[in-house]
Amino acid sequence: MSKKIIKYCLIEAGAAIIYVGLVVGLMNNSEKIFDQHSDVWAGVAMLLLLVFSVAVMGLTIFGRSIIWYVDGQKKEALRLIFCKLAFLLIIILLVFLGLVIIK
Numbered sequence: 001m002s003k004k005i006i007k008y009c010l011i012e013a014g015a016a017i018i019y020v021g022l023v024v025g026l027m028n029n030s031e032k033i034f035d036q037h038s039d040v041w042a043g044v045a046m047l048l049l050l051v052f053s054v055a056v057m058g059l060t061i062f063g064r065s066i067i068w069y070v071d072g073q074k075k076e077a078l079r080l081i082f083c084k085l086a087f088l089l090i091i092i093l094l095v096f097l098g099l100v101i102i103k
Contacts, residue, residue, distance in 0.1 A: 001079055008064060009083040016060050017091060023053055061085075 026033075026049070030042075061084055068077035 001083065002076075005076060005080050005083055008080060009087050012060050012064070013084050013087040013091065016057060016088065019053075019056055019060070023049065061088075 030046075062081065065077040065081045065084075068074075068080065
């Protein structure tokens with residue numbers, strides 16, 4: 001696998017982790033934010049956050065790969081997707097392992 005693909009995998013998987021961390025931070029503090037507004041608007045805000053998050057993660061994980069695929073770099077695009085998914089899976093496993101060890 002080329003260094004270019006590995007570099008993009010690390011950068012984009014890192015961006016996904018940072019974004020997920022920010023969303024989790026927002027959700028952990030949602031009582032402070034939405035406590036006074038526990039009506040319909042809190043639900044609307046959370047669903048909009050979900051829609052936005054899906055769009056951001058879709059672009060982060062698949063955006064560059066789609067561009068490469070359309071430009072004719074099909075093998076590189078598929079390698080990039082699988083590389084990113086592999087990095088994310090490794091990170092997920094490390095997080096779960098960390099949760100088991102801490103408990």
